[in-house]
Structures are given as structure tokens and as C-alpha cells.
Amino acid sequence: MPSAQSSGWRALKPTLPAWVEPEIADxxxxxxxxxxxxxxxxxxxxxxxxxxxxxxxxxxxxxxxxxxxxxxxxxxxxxxxxxxxxxxxxxxxxxxxxxxxxxxxxxxxxxxxxxxxxxxxxxxxxxxxxxxxRLDEFRDRLAAIKEVERERSLAFDELTINRRAAQEALRTLAEVYPEEDIAELTARALELARVTPRRSGAGSADSALDAWKAIKQEAEARYYAASAGNSCRHKDTNKYAPDQSCNNASENVRAEAPKPVANVEDLVRACPDAMEFIGEVRSDRDLIMAVSRQRGMYGVSPSAWEEAGREIGLLGAAATLVYVVQLQARPPKGAQPIKNAGGYFRALVRLIKNGEVDLANEIHRLLRR
Incomplete structure (x- = not known):
């Protein structure tokens, strides 16, 4: 009985898709x-x-x-x-x-x-x-994968927006109404932040999205309840008509706010070395955010930064730290170099608060150097 001669080809599994012989292969x-x-x-x-x-x-x-x-x-x-x-x-x-x-x-x-x-x-x-x-098949499957990735990216974008909004609502509630007891709500947010899936991982954003929305809504509800539905603070000694009290209190709050010591343009010209470290800023808000993120690089502790914000305002604190960094990078002639920028910053903030140092004059003095 003659034996079958092998062609040398290994048989494909029957579940695999069929393919045809190519006429040309690029x-x-x-x-x-x-x-x-x-x-x-x-x-x-x-x-x-x-x-x-x-x-x-x-x-x-x-x-x-x-x-x-x-x-x-x-x-x-x-x-x-x-x-x-x-x-x-x-x-x-x-x-x-x-x-x-x-x-x-x-x-x-x-x-x-x-x-x-x-x-x-x-x-x-x-x-x-x-x-x-199978090139066409692979292209179709890749398009489907990219669509799933796009939907996942959109879901994580929404998750990030709601997470940041919830955290900002908690911070605002704690700053504006410190008497409010939000310890339980803050603990929930911290635990949720710990278990929230990351964009780079394999988890789904849907599981944490609803939880962050709930925390944001609860924080906003607590805020509006504490403010009695108004967007500004009320004074206890109200001698104005009900429709005027809110505006008058707002004016008082603005009147008590610290006067800005310098604008961004002055700081950029007076402190070029410091602003090179801080990065590009276009407004007072950008300056405050950039300096607050980098204050740890210069030895300014969170407590020192909070104290400075209370005493001379956040813009004043940001301008003070920029001024200190400029003096550290390029000390004036005859002056000792600053070895501890964090300690110098805290001491300077207290001098500014007591009126012993006028930071605006110091910054303009740098402009004339």
C-alpha cells in the first residue's frame, strides 16, 4: 500500500480564518x-x-x-x-x-x-x-480597539473633571465655612481618591464616577446650606434692608482684602531669575497657582504658606516668595547669600504684616537695579 507523501506544510487549526494566495506582496x-x-x-x-x-x-x-x-x-x-x-x-x-x-x-x-x-x-x-x-481584518479590529479607547478616554476625562470639582468644593467649604463639620465627607473623598482607577491602569472609570458626583453634589449642597443660598458672607449685625445686606457685606470683605503689592509684569521685569524657575504666568491667578505648586522646592512648608496667605493675601505671599527666590539667586552687592529661603520667607511675611517692610518698594527697587 503506497504511503502518502507529506507536502511539508503544517495544517492550520480549523477555527482560524481562511486566506487566499496573494497575487502581489508589497x-x-x-x-x-x-x-x-x-x-x-x-x-x-x-x-x-x-x-x-x-x-x-x-x-x-x-x-x-x-x-x-x-x-x-x-x-x-x-x-x-x-x-x-x-x-x-x-x-x-x-x-x-x-x-x-x-x-x-x-x-x-x-x-x-x-x-x-x-x-x-x-x-x-x-x-x-x-x-x-488578514490585513483588512486587522484594520477593522484596530479601529474597534481605538473606538473603545476613545470612549474610555472620554470617561476618564469626565471622571477627572468631577474629581477635581469635588475636591475644590471641599476646599472651598473648609476655607469659607471652617465651622462646618466635613470630616466624614473629607474622609470619604480621601478613601475614594485612594481606590479610584488610574487612566494608565485597566480599571473602568464608571465605578468611581458616580461616587465623585455624589461627593461634589453633597459638598455644594452643604456650602449653599451654610450660606443660606447666597454666594457671599453675611454679617451678624445687619442694619440694612434684606436686599442690601449681601452686597454691603461683599464690599466689606473686598475692603478688608490686602492690597496687591505688585503685578505680574513688574515681577517678571524685577525678578527674571526667579520667574525663570516659576515658569510662564499671564495673570495673578496663574502666579499664585504656579508659586503654590513649587513652594516646597524652596523650603516653604504648608503651614508657612497658609500663614502667609492669611496675613498678606495669596498674591502677596506669591510675590514675596518670588522676591526671596530672586534675592537667593542674585544677592545684592554686599549682602549675605540666603541659605534658608523658607525661613527668610516666613520672617519677611511677618515684617510685611507689621509694616516694617514695604514689599512694593522693595520690588520697585529691584527694577531700578
Whole structure:
């Protein structure tokens, strides 16, 4: 009884999609298919490296109507820099995913046979035709993945907005109405911040989104309840009509606010070295936010910053720290260099509050230097 002769091809799994023999194979399309397949199939790094090298070995000519390449394991190890065991695993993974097909020779080697004219007529190695044949499929799957990623990004954007709004509402409530007991609400926010999934992780934003919305709504409700539905503070000794008390109290609050010591333009011109560290600012609010984020770099503790904000206002505190950093970076002639910027800042704030130092004059003096 005659025995069946093997063709050298390993059979694909029946569940894998069918592919057709290519009429023409562009190397650019092969590289595109390999990169998309690596992302869609979530191939490990070793499989991606090996697949790139297999595509790179293609010479642009079909052999037996197929895209055949025949690099040795030694060649793949040298080009990818990974051990042979990892190369074997990567090839098995690519065959299992239906990206390539193996055509084995009788002796297990990979090589090509040439005619007397030098043309390749037969080859044993790996066939990349399935990779090119599934290019449209990989493109569709990649588009679906990108759509899911877009929706996830939008969900995390909404989560970030609500989280920051809730935290800002809690900070405002604590600053404006310190007598309000929000310890339980703050503890909930801290615990929620600890368990909230990160954008870089694999978690979903939906689980924490509703919780942050609830905290924000509760904080805002507590704020409006404490202010009796008004957006400004009320005075206990109210001698005005009900429709005038709110505006008069607001005027008093504004009248008691510290007078600005300098504007952003003056600080930029007077303290160029300090502003280079602080970064670009366009308004008083930008200056306050930038300095408050970087105050720890100069040894200013949170308590010192809060004290300065209470005593001379946040803008005054920001301008004072910029002034101190400028003196530290470029001391005046004959002056000792500042070794402890945080201590100097706290001492200067108290002198400004007591009227012993006029920061506006000091800043304008720097302008004349």
C-alpha cells in the first residue's frame, strides 16, 4: 500500500480564518500588517521582534505563489538579541495565532532550492501569506480597539473633571465655612481618591464616577446650606434692608482684602531669575497657582504658606516668595547669600504684616537695579 507523501506544510487549526494566495506582496503592506497584528493580537515583545525580522527577510518575490522566508534560528537570535528558546516560543505563538504558516523540509532545515538559471523554485521556512491576507481584518479590529479607547478616554476625562470639582468644593467649604463639620465627607473623598482607577491602569472609570458626583453634589449642597443660598458672607449685625445686606457685606470683605503689592509684569521685569524657575504666568491667578505648586522646592512648608496667605493675601505671599527666590539667586552687592529661603520667607511675611517692610518698594527697587 503506497504511503502518502507529506507536502511539508503544517495544517492550520480549523477555527482560524481562511486566506487566499496573494497575487502581489508589497513589503510596506507586510510591515503595516505586522505592526497592526502585534497590537490587535497583543503579541509579546519576543513575537513582535521575530515577526518584524521575518517580514524584513522577504525579498519581494513570491515563491510557489506564496510569501516564503527561510531565516535560521541563529539568524533570528542574532537580529533580535533574544535567546533561541524565546525565538522558538515566538514562532510557535505566531503559528498558533494564524499569522504565519510553517513549511518544514524533510530534514527540518530552512532553505531554498534554485534552478539551473539561479531562480528560486522551492523553499522551506515560513509563509507570511496569512499575515497579508488578514490585513483588512486587522484594520477593522484596530479601529474597534481605538473606538473603545476613545470612549474610555472620554470617561476618564469626565471622571477627572468631577474629581477635581469635588475636591475644590471641599476646599472651598473648609476655607469659607471652617465651622462646618466635613470630616466624614473629607474622609470619604480621601478613601475614594485612594481606590479610584488610574487612566494608565485597566480599571473602568464608571465605578468611581458616580461616587465623585455624589461627593461634589453633597459638598455644594452643604456650602449653599451654610450660606443660606447666597454666594457671599453675611454679617451678624445687619442694619440694612434684606436686599442690601449681601452686597454691603461683599464690599466689606473686598475692603478688608490686602492690597496687591505688585503685578505680574513688574515681577517678571524685577525678578527674571526667579520667574525663570516659576515658569510662564499671564495673570495673578496663574502666579499664585504656579508659586503654590513649587513652594516646597524652596523650603516653604504648608503651614508657612497658609500663614502667609492669611496675613498678606495669596498674591502677596506669591510675590514675596518670588522676591526671596530672586534675592537667593542674585544677592545684592554686599549682602549675605540666603541659605534658608523658607525661613527668610516666613520672617519677611511677618515684617510685611507689621509694616516694617514695604514689599512694593522693595520690588520697585529691584527694577531700578
Amino acid at each position: 513589503k510596506k503592506d507586510l510591515f503595516e500588517a505586522s505592526h497592526i497584528a502585534a497590537r490587535v493580537l497583543r503579541l509579546p515583545s519576543s513575537a513582535r521582534f521575530v515577526l518584524d525580522q521575518l517580514v524584513g527577510c522577504y525579498r519581494g518575490e513570491l515563491v510557489e505563489g506564496r510569501i516564503l522566508v527561510w531565516p535560521s534560528n541563529e539568524f533570528l537570535c542574532e537580529r533580535t538579541g533574544i535567546p533561541e528558546r524565546s525565538v522558538r516560543y515566538a514562532l510557535s505563538r505566531l503559528i498558533e495565532e494564524g499569522v504565519i504558516v510553517s513549511k518544514d523540509s524533510p530534514n527540518g532545515k530552512r532553505f531554498a532550492q534554485r534552478s539551473t538559471q539561479g531562480q528560486i523554485i522551492r523553499a522551506y521556512g515560513f509563509d507570511l501569506s496569512p499575515l497579508l491576507g
